[in-house]
Amino acid sequence: MENKTELQNQEEELKKYKGLDALKNLDGGKTLIKFARRNIEIELLWLLDNYKDANETEIRARIATMSSEFKILKAIANAESNAEVIKEEIKSLTE
Secondary structure: OOHHHHHHHHHHHHHHHHHHHHOOOHHHHHHHHHHHHHHHHHHHHHHHOOOOOOOHHHHHHHHHHHHHHHHHHHHHHHHHHHHHHHHHHHHHHHH
């Protein structure tokens, strides 16, 4: 029974990763990637221009924004390889 639940969980994960992988080839996904990269660039340029005078809260907020955008890009970029790992796990569960 536990193996069946694990298999279902892995299949759900695989769907998520396949969806993320497909996203990078869609117009909306390309736009999302473009905006995420641009947002990172904007925040980085702000930090470079203002790090001497900015207070800690402003700096932390800018870094948090960049971190969120990087996580989006990382999720999309790693989706294909993560899907392959999940496929292998599903294969081992069904053997």
